[in-house]
Amino acid sequence: MSDPSGKPDLSLRLLEIFDAIMRCGTTVEAAEQLGISQPAVSNGIRQLEAQTGVTLFERLHRRLQPTEEAVALHEDIKPVFGLLRGFASRAQDMRQGVSGRLRVIATPPLGHTVAPLAMRRFLKERKDVSIAYDVRRLEHVVEAVQSGNADIGLALALERHPAVHIEILARTHMVAVLPKGEAVSGNVINAETLAKRDFVGLEIDSTLGREIRAAFDRDGVPYKPRVEVRYCATAAVLASAGIGCAIIDPYTAAFNAGLGMVECDFLPPIEVPAVMITRKGVPRSRLQHAFISEMRKALTDFGAGGMQAIFGAR
Incomplete structure (x- = not known):
């Protein structure tokens, strides 16, 4: 023409x-x-x-x-x-997958522990990649992914949601952390024993807080925390200060091990999946696949070697 x-x-x-x-x-x-x-x-x-x-x-x-x-x-x-x-x-x-920008949002238990280690590995060989990263509460993570403001969300204990796609990356269990110097028989503490001590609980409106409350209910034990907090990291700090025991996710416990807390198993077991949240109906980019792969590796390393494998070289 x-x-x-x-x-x-x-x-x-x-x-x-x-x-x-x-x-x-x-x-x-x-x-x-x-x-x-x-x-x-x-x-x-x-x-x-x-x-x-x-x-x-x-x-x-x-x-x-x-x-x-x-x-x-x-x-x-x-x-x-x-x-x-x-x-x-x-x-x-x-x-x-060696250039571009990735938007990642996570809840604190993964956002302040395993995810930064996965990010370090992810960025090491990708000099032309940048990441927009944020750590927020679970409802904000889901909203950001659903609206398209984030490519990947990371969280704990969310296996289903009608608005987004959920994929389980790893499964683990909550642990108990005690102030330094306190001891428990067999390195295990149960809800009944914990209820007799001062303990720090997670707010009941949070997903992990509801899981802990359900564990107490299963044992028929009243759930009456001396102090109630929003985040596992806050509970770890209070436990290390001698305020009381706390039940938190193992990633936060490992990351804060230097505070001098005593970690032990908690009964009845509270399983918590580490999950990835993505938008429904949207294909994943090479960058997303690569970052997810690094998250899986970091979580696997944690399961195989505990704190030293993941946080030893901070």
Whole structure:
């Protein structure tokens, strides 16, 4: 379709052929680089000359010699094709998962412990990747993923949700942490024993708080914490200060082991899955797959080697 103004209606493909010949020097090399036949290259140049009304090449001994006009015009379009090659290279990097931006949001038990270690490994070999990272409460994590404001959400103890896709990455159990110097028989403490001591509970409106309350109910023990807090990390700090025992997730317990708490098993067992939250119906990018892989490895390392495997080299 011609331009009503009388200016030639040039296609990007013809300019691409012109650029390739100017850079390669021959139609054979230009054809190989573009993945087309040599006659297609020659036809493209003839078409471009016809549309512009400018002789671009002199045909000398079966070779194309650029005219002064061709050299001048090529100087004008070189920046354009430089940008296009940069675009193609960046797109390829994105396809291969070595370039781009990832948005991750997590609840504190994973967001302040295992996820940063997975992120460190993920970024180490991806110098052109950046991450937008936030740590929020569970309802905010779900909302961010559902609305498309985050690519990946990380949380504990959420196996189903109607608005988002949930995938379990690992399963573990809550643990009890006691102030330094306190001891329990067999390194195990149960709800009945804990109820006789001062203990720090998690707020009942939280997912983990409800799980702990349910464990007390299963043993027929009243749930009456001396202090109630929102986050497991806060409970760990209070336990280390001698305020009382606490039941927290094992990732937070491992991360805060340097506070001098005593860790032991808790009965009845409270299983907590570490989960990934993604938006329903949206395919995952290479970056998402790569980050998820690092999260799985970090969680596996934790299960195999405990605190030293994950947090020993902070």
